[in-house]
Amino acid sequence: MVNMKKVIAETPSRFTAGHRMCAGCGAPVVARMVLRALKPEDHAVISCATGCMEVSTFIYPYTSWTDSFIHSAFESAAATLSGAEAAYNSLKKQGKLPNDKTTKFISFGGDGGTYDIGLQSLSGAMERRHNMLYVCYDNGAYMNTGTQRSSATPKFADTTTSPAGRVIPGKMQVRKDLTKIMVGHHLPYVAQTAAVNTCSDLYEKSQKAIYTDGPTFLNVLSPCPRGWGYPTDELMNINKLAVETCYWPLYEVIDGKYIVNYKPKNKLPIEEFLRPQKRFQHMFKPGNEWMIKEFQDEVDKRWEELLKLENL
């Protein structure tokens, strides 16, 4: 296991302070840790979908990104980066770029820019086998515009377009499983991860994803204090509860082979993850026990499914 203290001490952050992401937001942790996995000698071209991360880290004339960075639109982070990667291949082939220098290509998008509006662009880029990593920081709603539901929003969550009302108790549909959709693209490396414990899982998967040849995908849980409704200092605890309840299993799929990286000895009940979040508050009112049960059943079903896939 990698010594994260050493990694953090020895690799300067390529994503710098001064950005305007909220306190307690998971996304900057993700960006910083993914970029730490780059070899110091490598250059990177990073693309980012419109969203919280983009509008908070690159406000003219300031940027938090020390590598080359491009933002074009909401749904086009993958397609934009695929063009940059094609340019790299072409210029390299023609001898127009230095031979001894490697450039890596990394996209960041929230669940809005990835599960929803950017899904086509992502699917296209992955199918075309561009040598790039796409990182989804999944905070489970359109947070940049004020917590509207997305296809990544879990069932029953209270959002501003699926408000928990007197008749309809929040979002009524289950969450899309994007990680599996990406596995369906037969990529050499797909992983689901979160910033838990020392971030070693996130760091190691980032390393593998960046340095696996071909298109790779990381789905990273990225809690949002505003949209989920938790105190800002609870970020790392929320991450941990998501993993310990198996709401967000840590796993990777290498050339189609599933590996579940963490199996909690004592799988916590889903209430542990739901209770600290305001978006699920209505589920704890008397008479709504069925909602918690249904949520638990869905988590269990998906977890069992995953364990079966590992044994294939």
Next chain:
Amino acid sequence: MSIRERLSGNEAVATAMKQINPDVVAAFPITPSTEIPQYFSTFVSNGSVDTEFVAVESEHSAMSACIGAEAAGARAMTATSANGLSLMWEMIYIASSLRLPIVMSLVNRAVSGPLNINNDHSDAMGVRDAGWIMLFSENNQEAYDNTIMAHRIAENKDVLLPLMVCQDGFITSHSIENIELIEDEKVKSFIGEYKPEHYLLNDKEPIAVGPLDVQAYLFEHKYQQAQAMVNAKKVIIDVANEFEKMTGRKYSFFEEYRLDDAEFAIVCMNSTAGTAKFVVDKLRTQGVKAGLLKVRVFRPFPAEEIAKALSSLKAVAVLDKSDSLNAAGGALFEDVTSAMFTNNVHVNTVNYIYGIGGRDTTCYDLESVFNDLQEIAKTNSLGNPYRYLGVRRNG
């Protein structure tokens, strides 16, 4: 020695692209421009270009990939038509605001709906305020020549704007005509190496492209973009002069055909100019002083120059192959008449919406326009300036 060939408009553009040898081409098929990426991918397959061909899953991604490639430091090109351009629309604005000299071949076709695959200019008119340089082409030769000149204009450091070369779908894109091609080596040296000042792949100078640009800055950035379009006018003429030295073929903002002593003129773009020239010649033999102003450079709009060229006429008809659906008139008509007004040119001018959805425009149609112009001049009465040519009004 130049090369004599017979090519369709699409073949002509694909040939120009082969000679340009761009670093990246990203395109998605759509009638009638499909042949361009088809021909081009054959060049890629056969190793006759160094290009990376990105067979994207949509036009939105085609323009996105061109943006990524051009920002990365590559020459990027694409081709599209109609709904393909509509799907790109968001990225069209972003490409120009990022000041990326992407070159696109736009094979003009009616934008849905209802669905129609034939020619009109509604696709181009939909992006006329998007900050792209827009060149129009009467025939395959002009589509080829405009494409060869494109990078020199777009990449000029005083310009740095994307550029689209328009030609009429099917009428030009699929008609085979004689063409004079320039030798590969001459094209190569005319265009030169692409050396962007700042680019993503320069590891010695990482850059950030596409910020959140708040109210303290966006206005200034838009102003700079507008100034680049102003600067493009001189560059377009400089490049045309250089091109003329190489080929003997003369280009300007527009072509004046028998306009010098004309009393009545048609203003139009693309292939209709060919029909108009035939009609002008015919009417001249009958003693009618007919003329034509064929707009080549629609963006930047050469307002002062067009107004001056039309100033001594008795009556003018501006032909729009796209209806603005605004109860007032087509886009070219509005630009031409406002240019005349602001330059103190007072000539009776009418508008004809014509050729929508590929409706054939015959020499008899254009003769009827010249008849109308003579009537207007005789009676000095304009009537309704917002007119139609060749439409059945009762369905």
